[in-house]
Amino acid sequence: MKEQIVAATDENSGKRIDIANALSIVRPQLGDRAGVALYRLLRLVALEDIIGRGAGATAYVAGKKLGQNLGITKLEDFLALCQAISIGVVQVPVLTPNRIYVDVYECVTCSGMQPVGRTLCQFEAGLVAGVVQAITGKVTKAKEMTCIGGLGHDSCGVEVLM
Numbered sequence: 001m002k003e004q005i006v007a008a009t010d011e012n013s014g015k016r017i018d019i020a021n022a023l024s025i026v027r028p029q030l031g032d033r034a035g036v037a038l039y040r041l042l043r044l045v046a047l048e049d050i051i052g053r054g055a056g057a058t059a060y061v062a063g064k065k066l067g068q069n070l071g072i073t074k075l076e077d078f079l080a081l082c083q084a085i086s087i088g089v090v091q092v093p094v095l096t097p098n099r100i101y102v103d104v105y106e107c108v109t110c111s112g113m114q115p116v117g118r119t120l121c122q123f124e125a126g127l128v129a130g131v132v133q134a135i136t137g138k139v140t141k142a143k144e145m146t147c148i149g150g151l152g153h154d155s156c157g158v159e160v161l162m
């Protein structure tokens, strides 16, 4: 009995958590919505507290791996996902074979913040890079060029080069 309790509480044991399992949400009273505050506190305060300024690079890699593994095969499906999970109001003003530019208005990570003098939305940039790489099969690299809460722009602009 004691051994079972130890095994169940050891965070190094147990199964890997895949996307489908993480998105199995059963909250009869609260549903599948939580405040933007929860995500921001995790991404901008807690993560930066532990990793420091490297949090941005970590967030980019996390977003890119996730974007590659979502099973998205069409740009329209990605835009629908962004709307479904309220990442922001997403527009794609540039779409060429070698370059894509994405504007995120009302960005979940940063919209409304007092500018802090650096870009903040590396997770979103990585996510876009990963999804575009999955769709096109080309190696991508994305960079956040403008940022609402980081630098005071109107949108968080992500440039993806292939």
Ligand SMILES: [Zn+2]
Residues within 6 Å of the ligand: 107, 108, 109, 110, 111, 120, 121, 147, 148, 149, 156
């Ligand atoms: Zn942003």
